[in-house]
Amino acid sequence: xxxxxxxxxxxxxxxxxxxxxxxxxxxxxxxxxxxxxxxxxxxxxxxxxxxxxxxxxxxxxxxxxxxxxxxxxxxxxxxxxxxxxxxxxxxxxx
Numbered sequence: 263x264x265x266x267x268x269x270x271x272x273x274x275x276x277x278x279x280x281x282x283x284x285x286x287x288x289x290x291x292x293x294x295x296x297x298x299x300x301x302x303x304x305x306x307x308x309x310x311x312x313x314x315x316x317x318x319x320x321x322x323x324x325x326x327x328x329x330x331x332x333x334x335x336x337x338x339x340x341x342x343x344x345x346x347x348x349x350x351x352x353x354x355x356x
Contacts, residue, residue: 271308275301 265273282297306316 268308271304275304275308278304 278297278301282294282301285291285294285297302316305311306313
């Protein structure tokens with residue numbers, strides 16, 4: 263029985279996904295990022311996603327995420343450095 267190219271890619275995606283999860287659990291952040299990039303590359307090949315389609319998608323997602331991150335920041339007041347305790351008193355750290 264011959265395994266198709268797509269089936270082989272799916273098996274590779276599964277193995278790399280497991281490795282990426284393990285890398286995250288072990289706090290191997292750079293390794294997890296590299297594995298995530300490899301996964302994305304394989305998925306674009308599996309589903310025939312062109313570089314232009316991927317670029318357009320990532321720009322759209324980046325714009326949405328940036329918008330959501332910015333919107334609440336305008337509505338909240340963050341304490342300035344040194345604030346947090348009453349005047350003349352330092353906050354208890356412990």
